[in-house]
Amino acid sequence: MTVNTDVLVPMTEANQNFSKVARLVDESGLAVILKNNKPRYVVLDFAAYDQAQRQEMVSAAADQLIEENLEAFRELAK
Structure with a gap:
């Protein structure tokens, strides 16, 4: 992961x-x-955090849907 050096703040x-x-x-x-000159914590804008959480929830739901219906998807792919 690349970190913009402009957003680094020592502890x-x-x-x-x-x-x-x-x-x-x-x-x-x-x-x-930074803690001991290493990235340790990230402070995010709440809207960005909320959006990331929602994307994670959608991704998890999609993964579960695929897993539960994998055989049907394989059959349809033939």
């Missing part, structure tokens, strides 16, 4: 200046908080 800075983290999220959609 100490995030603790001291959370408004900077919030501003980054408002501008970029997310902020990545």
Whole structure:
């Protein structure tokens, strides 16, 4: 995964200046908080999080539907 370096915030800075983290999220959609110089946490805009959750739910439902009807799909593919 590629991370935009403009959205990286060290943990100490995030603790001291959370408004900077919030501003980054408002501008970029997310902020990545570093712990020991490694990406550790992601702060997302709630709308982006909600959309990702919905996509995950749809994907899981589609996978379940395919799994439950795999034989019928194979028969139709002949």
